Amino acid sequence: MLRNRCCDAIPFLAKYCCDDDIWKQINAFLAGAVSVCILLFCDRFWQAVQLIPDHLHNSTTFGTTTATTTNPDNDDDDDESWIDPWNVPMQATNRFMASLNIGELPIPFKRRQHWPWETIRRRFVSPSLDHNNDNNKEEKEKNTNGEEIGQEENRKGSNGNTTPIDRVEVTVINEPSLHTAFEMDELSMGSLPAGDDINTTNRNNNTSNTESNNVNSSSDTIHNDNMSPKKKKNALCIGSIFGLDVGGTLAKLVYFEQKHPDLDPRQTSLRERHYAKAASAQAVVMARLEKEKLLSNKVMHQHRPTTINKTSNNKGSNDELSEHDLTASKQSQYMLRRRSFSIGLIGRVATKEEETDENNDDEEEKRLDQEPSNSHTNKHNKKKDHRSEQDLKRLYALRQESLPDDVRHFRHSVDFHTLEEDTYKEIFESIRSATLDNGDYNSVDANETRTAQDSVMGRSKSMFDMSNLVQQKVEALDRFYTFARRLGDQDDAIQDHKLSFYCRELGGEFHFISFETRRMKNAMDLIRYNNLHLNIQEMGATGGGAHKFADIWERELGIRMDKQDELDSLVAGMQFVLSTVIGECYTFRPKCNAPERQVSSSTAGTSSSTNEKGEVDQPKVGLSLNESMESASTQEEKEPTVNNSAAASAETKTNVDEWWWSRKVQRDSISYSSSYPYLLVTIGTGVSVLRVDGPRNYERISGSTIGGGTYWGLMRLLTDVESFDDAMKLAEIGDPSKVDMMVGDIYGTNSDALEKLGLPANVVASSFGKLVAKEEPAEGLTQEDLARALLLLVTNNIGQVAYLNAKLSNTRRIYFVGSFLRHNTISQRRLSYAIDFWSKGEMEALFLQHEGYFGALGAFLKSQKIEKQEEGYFQWEDGRHMPPWRPNQS
Numbered sequence: 001m002l003r004n005r006c007c008d009a010i011p012f013l014a015k016y017c018c019d020d021d022i023w024k025q026i027n028a029f030l031a032g033a034v035s036v037c038i039l040l041f042c043d044r045f046w047q048a049v050q051l052i053p054d055h056l057h058n059s060t061t062f063g064t065t066t067a068t069t070t071n072p073d074n075d076d077d078d079d080e081s082w083i084d085p086w087n088v089p090m091q092a093t094n095r096f097m098a099s100l101n102i103g104e105l106p107i108p109f110k111r112r113q114h115w116p117w118e119t120i121r122r123r124f125v126s127p128s129l130d131h132n133n134d135n136n137k138e139e140k141e142k143n144t145n146g147e148e149i150g151q152e153e154n155r156k157g158s159n160g161n162t163t164p165i166d167r168v169e170v171t172v173i174n175e176p177s178l179h180t181a182f183e184m185d186e187l188s189m190g191s192l193p194a195g196d197d198i199n200t201t202n203r204n205n206n207t208s209n210t211e212s213n214n215v216n217s218s219s220d221t222i223h224n225d226n227m228s229p230k231k232k233k234n235a236l237c238i239g240s241i242f243g244l245d246v247g248g249t250l251a252k253l254v255y256f257e258q259k260h261p262d263l264d265p266r267q268t269s270l271r272e273r274h275y276a277k278a279a280s281a282q283a284v285v286m287a288r289l290e291k292e293k294l295l296s297n298k299v300m301h302q303h304r305p306t307t308i309n310k311t312s313n314n315k316g317s318n319d320e321l322s323e324h325d326l327t328a329s330k331q332s333q334y335m336l337r338r339r340s341f342s343i344g345l346i347g348r349v350a351t352k353e354e355e356t357d358e359n360n361d362d363e364e365e366k367r368l369d370q371e372p373s374n375s376h377t378n379k380h381n382k383k384k385d386h387r388s389e390q391d392l393k394r395l396y397a398l399r400q401e402s403l404p405d406d407v408r409h410f411r412h413s414v415d416f417h418t419l420e421e422d423t424y425k426e427i428f429e430s431i432r433s434a435t436l437d438n439g440d441y442n443s444v445d446a447n448e449t450r451t452a453q454d455s456v457m458g459r460s461k462s463m464f465d466m467s468n469l470v471q472q473k474v475e476a477l478d479r480f481y482t483f484a485r486r487l488g489d490q491d492d493a494i495q496d497h498k499l500s501f502y503c504r505e506l507g508g509e510f511h512f513i514s515f516e517t518r519r520m521k522n523a524m525d526l527i528r529y530n531n532l533h534l535n536i537q538e539m540g541a542t543g544g545g546a547h548k549f550a551d552i553w554e555r556e557l558g559i560r561m562d563k564q565d566e567l568d569s570l571v572a573g574m575q576f577v578l579s580t581v582i583g584e585c586y587t588f589r590p591k592c593n594a595p596e597r598q599v600s601s602s603t604a605g606t607s608s609s610t611n612e613k614g615e616v617d618q619p620k621v622g623l624s625l626n627e628s629m630e631s632a633s634t635q636e637e638k639e640p641t642v643n644n645s646a647a648a649s650a651e652t653k654t655n656v657d658e659w660w661w662s663r664k665v666q667r668d669s670i671s672y673s674s675s676y677p678y679l680l681v682t683i684g685t686g687v688s689v690l691r692v693d694g695p696r697n698y699e700r701i702s703g704s705t706i707g708g709g710t711y712w713g714l715m716r717l718l719t720d721v722e723s724f725d726d727a728m729k730l731a732e733i734g735d736p737s738k739v740d741m742m743v744g745d746i747y748g749t750n751s752d753a754l755e756k757l758g759l760p761a762n763v764v765a766s767s768f769g770k771l772v773a774k775e776e777p778a779e780g781l782t783q784e785d786l787a788r789a790l791l792l793l794v795t796n797n798i799g800q801v802a803y804l805n806a807k808l809s810n811t812r813r814i815y816f817v818g819s820f821l822r823h824n825t826i827s828q829r830r831l832s833y834a835i836d837f838w839s840k841g842e843m844e845a846l847f848l849q850h851e852g853y854f855g856a857l858g859a860f861l862k863s864q865k866i867e868k869q870e871e872g873y874f875q876w877e878d879g880r881h882m883p884p885w886r887p888n889q890s
C-alpha cells in the first residue's frame, strides 16, 4: 500500500516541481528561513554582549580603564578592549562573579579528558583519533600559555578553521573627571606620585644609583604633560608590599601586611596573642618593681628630713614626700596605670592551672579575711597586693609560651619604658584606625633610646609612606587584602596560609600565593578585573618571567617590574627567613627503632651490606627499591595503627630507606658564619646548584635539566591528574617496583656475579626499565605506580647531582628548596636518606618550610632595599629608620 501511495505521489511532485512559480516560492521560503536564522543568531549574540559588565564598557571609578569591543587601532576612540567578544559566555560569568565579590578568576578551566598512557598509544596506533576535541582543547590551552600572551589569539570559526581575531589590548589612561580630589591635586600640581619613601628619598637625594635613576625617569614620565594620556598612571602606589617570582612552572607572589600584634588585641594568631600578653606581663613586672622601689624609698624617707613639705602640718609624716618621692610616685602611678591599661587591653584567659591557682587564691583571701587586723584598709590592701601578685605570676608565665619570631628581640620588644601612656594609647588608636601617622612620637624624650615599637612604626611608615595618602592607601591596601584572601579559595591560585609569618623587625606579616605561570594571562585579567593594577606602579620581581612578561605587564597593566636577580633574590630571601622564622629548617631522620646506617665500601649509589646472618641485606642506597619495604611503607601510611613489634620485625628484613627516614626533626638556622659554606639546591622547573660562602657570596656551580618540571610535565602526560597535589597523593600509594627494572631482573636473583658487581638484586638497575620487556607495557600498572616511580626517578637524580656537587665543593650541609618539594615528603625523605647514605653520614640534607617562596621574598626585600646587616638583623640599606639592635641594649 505504501508503495502504491509513493507511486501516486511521484507524478504529483513531478508536476509541481516543474512548475516555475512553485519552485520560486520554495526558494523564497528557504531564503526567508535562512534570514530569520541569521537575525536570531545576531540577536542572541547582541544579548550576550550586553552581559559584559558595565564598568568594563565604561571608565571605572578611578577613570582609567575603558573596555568595549572595537578596533584597537582607532586611537580617537578610547574603546579599546581586552575583552574577547568571542568569549562572551566568560563575560557573563564575569558579571556574575563581579556581583559576588572581587577576587574571582574569570575563566573556569575544564578537565582534560584523556586516559593516561593509552592516549599516547592510541595516537601512535591510529593517527585519525588524534583530532579529537580534547586535543583541540589542549591546543587552545597551549595558546593561553605565557608565550602566546600579547600575540594574536586564535579562535575556531564555524568551519573549524583557525582564524585570527583582532588583537585586543588594554591601556591605562587618566580621566581627570573621575579622579579623587587628592589625585587631582597631585596631578594638577605636577608633583611626584607618593610612592615609597625610598623612591621619594632617591628622588630627593638625586643619587646616581641606576635604580633611583630609573625611578626618577619613570616618575617624570608619568607626569610629563606632553606624553600620551594612556601612559599616565594613577598616583597611588601600593607596589611596595609585593615580591613576585615568575618561574618556568609557577609564579609566586609574596605580599606584606602591616600588623601590630603586640598592641592590637584583635589579632588572631595565638602566638601573637601570647606575645601581647607577655608584653603585658613585662609591664606588670615593671609596675611591681617601681612600686617596691617607691615603698622602700618611702621607708627610707621616713627617717630623714624632707625638703618639701607637701601638705600642711596636720598631715602625718607618711604623707610628707621628697621631690624624689614625687617623681618616683608619679612614675609608679604611671606604671600602674599603664599596667592596668595593658591588662585591660589584653584581657585575661583562665587556663586550667590558673583555675587551680584561683582556688588557692580564694583560700588565701579567706585567710586574709579571717586574719585579725586592726584596719579594714590594711586588709583590703593586702588582698589587692595578693591579687596583683597572682596577676603578675600568671601573665609573666605566659612569657614562656610566647616566644617571638626572634627570641633575641624579646626583651627589647616588650620594653615600654620609654613610651608615655598617652603615646601608647595613641599608637594603639592609630593602629585601630589604620592611620598610622597620628601618634605623637615626638613626645618621647629625644634622648631616650627608641623602643622596638617605635622603630617598627618608623620602618612601617617608610614602607607604606603613610604620611600622605593615608586614607587612599589604606583603602587600596584593604581592597588588595580582600582580593588576596578570596584568591586563596580559587582552584587556580593557592594561598599558602600556613606559611604566613610575622616579622617583628618589619612590623608585619608576610603572605604567600602561587599560581601556574601558564595561567599568567588569567592572572593579569584577574588583576585588571579587580582594578588592582590602578594602584600599583611598580613591584619587585624576579625569575625568568620578570624579564619575559615585563613588557606585557607594563603595557597591559601599567605595572613596571623592578627586576631583581633570580639567584640573589633566592639567597637573600632564604637567609631572611632563616634568621626570622623559628622552626623553618628541618630534616628527616630514621625512626628511633631503625637499624644503624651500614657503611658500605662501595661507590656512591651502589652499596650493599650483610645482615647478622651474613646474607646480603636490603640495599642501602638512595636508588634502591625494595618491594617489601615499599609495601610496608604504604601499609604504614595507610594503616597508622601498625604496631611497633611488627615494625621492629620488619626492620630486620627491610632496608634502610626513605620509609625509615620518616622522623621529621627541626634543625638550627644558618644565620651564623660557622654554617658556611653550604650547598643550595633549588628544585624548580629545572635544578640549579649553588655554593653559598657567605651572606651575599655565592656561585652557581651546576644544574640539571631533570627537575620539578620534568616530573610535573611527565605526570600530566602519563596520568589524569589535574593538580600537583593530586600527583603527590597518587605517588604516595604507588608501587614503583612494578615499573623499575631491578638488578635482579637482569641478573636473576641468585647470580654469583652480583657479588663481584657489588650490587644486590633488589637495587634499581633502570628506572622504568621494567616496561621494556613487557609485551604490553601498561598492563597491570596503575597511575599511582607510575607516579611513584617517576617521582623517585627525578628525586634520585637530583640527589646524586647534589651529593656529587657537595663533595666537589666540600660542603657539609645541602639545602634543598624549590616548589618541587612542596607537600612532597616522599622526595624529602628519599633525599635525606640518600645524602646521609652516600656521604656516610658526613652530609646532611636540609629542607625549609617556605621552600618555593624565597625568590619572591628576596625580590621584595631587594626592591625595598632591606638588607641583612648583622647576623639575623635586617634594615633598610641606608640605615635611616632602625638603630641597630645590640644584645646588651636594655
Ligand SMILES: Nc1ncnc2c1ncn2[C@@H]1O[C@H](COP(=O)(O)OP(=O)(O)O)[C@@H](O)[C@H]1O
Binding pocket: 246, 247, 248, 249, 250, 251, 494, 516, 543, 683, 684, 685, 686, 707, 708, 709, 710, 711, 712, 723, 724, 725, 818, 819, 820, 821, 822, 852
Ligand atoms: N601547584 C603546583 N602546580 C604545578 N607545579 C607545582 C605545584 N606545586 C609544586 N609544583 C612543582 O614545583 C615545580 C616548580 O617549582 P618552582 O620552584 O616554582 O620553580 P619555577 O620557579 O621554575 O616555576 C613544578 O615543576 C612542580 O614540580
Ligand SMILES: CC(C)(COP(=O)(O)O)[C@@H](O)C(=O)NCCC(=O)O
Binding pocket: 246, 247, 248, 249, 543, 544, 683, 684, 685, 686, 687, 688, 702, 703, 704, 705
Ligand atoms: C634556567 C633555570 C635557572 C630557571 O629556573 P627555574 O624557573 O627552573 O626555577 C633552571 O631551570 C635551571 O637551572 N635549569 C638547569 C639548566 C642546566 O644547568 O642545565
